[in-house]
Every structure is written in C-alpha cells, then in structure tokens.
Amino acid sequence: MASTYPGPSSVSDLLPQAGTSPRSDTTQSYSGPVARYRIVCTTTKYLHPHEHIVKVEAIADGGSARQTFKVKKVRRMLGGDDQFYTCDPGGNEAEVKKFRCRLEGCDVKTIRSKRDATTANNLDNMPDG
Numbered sequence: 001m002a003s004t005y006p007g008p009s010s011v012s013d014l015l016p017q018a019g020t021s022p023r024s025d026t027t028q029s030y031s032g033p034v035a036r037y038r039i040v041c042t043t044t045k046y047l048h049p050h051e052h053i054v055k056v057e058a059i060a061d062g063g064s065a066r067q068t069f070k071v072k073k074v075r076r077m078l079g080g081d082d083q084f085y086t087c088d089p090g091g092n093e094a095e096v097k098k099f100r101c102r103l104e105g106c107d108v109k110t111i112r113s114k115r116d117a118t119t120a121n122n123l124d125n126m127p128d129g
C-alpha cells in the first residue's frame with residue numbers, strides 16, 4: 001500500500017542544460033573585420049611643385065554617411081587593416097594605395113589608385129569635394 005508515486009524525479013532531465021550552447025570565443029589573433037571605404041570625391045591643394053590630394057570623402061561599406069579623411073589619416077588606416085577604393089559608374093573598383101610622389105623633385109606622401117585603374121575610377125579623376 002505504500003505510495004509509489006514516482007514524483008518529478010527526472011525533472012532535471014527536462015530542463016534545458018545550461019552552458020551547452022556553443023560559444024566561439026574570440027581569439028587574441030582576431031583583428032576585427034576589414035573596413036572598406038569607397039572614396040567618392042577628393043580635395044586637392046597646390047603643394048609645390050604641383051597639386052596633390054589632401055582630403056577625401058568616403059562612404060564606409062554598408063553605410064551611407066560621407067566621412068572626410070585627411071590623406072595622412074587614410075595612409076595610417078591603409079597601414080592597418082582598412083581599405084580604400086574607388087568605383088566607376090559601371091561598378092569597376094580600383095584599390096587605393098599609399099604612394100610617395102617623386103615627380104619633379106616632389107617628395108609628398110600621398111595616395112593613389114592602383115595602376116590598373118581606368119580613367120573613370122582613377123583617384124585623380126574623382127570630383128572635387
């Protein structure tokens with residue numbers, strides 16, 4: 001006659017077990033996603049002996065706001081993981097790289113689009129900002 005009511009002895013089996021969801025811990029070598037910026041216009045200034053780009057306006061990938069970057073800043077970002085590029089109306093991208101101008105005795109540290117840039121996406125042909 002003893003009550004053999006089993007009771008909720010197995011209730012813990014019904015509960016979701018804590019701490020079993022997969023966790024991907026970020027490793028120390030993780031350096032963050034690469035940020036890419038599309039340069040939409042440039043500001044040039046006469047720096048002896050000719051004009052150079054001194055500022056650019058760029059839009060971060062996935063964003064819509066224009067940001068202004070001094071060339072010095074762009075060069076520093078290019079030294080990290082960030083990328084800048086130009087894009088022509090046809091969607092052809094050209095990578096922008098650090099560049100040290102040696103023309104006519106010039107020694108300005110600046111940026112330019114890679115050699116394979118077309119006329120339309122060449123950094124030098126971006127509209128003035």
Ligand SMILES: [Zn+2]
Pocket residue numbers: 049050052101102103106107108
């Ligand atoms: Zn120069």
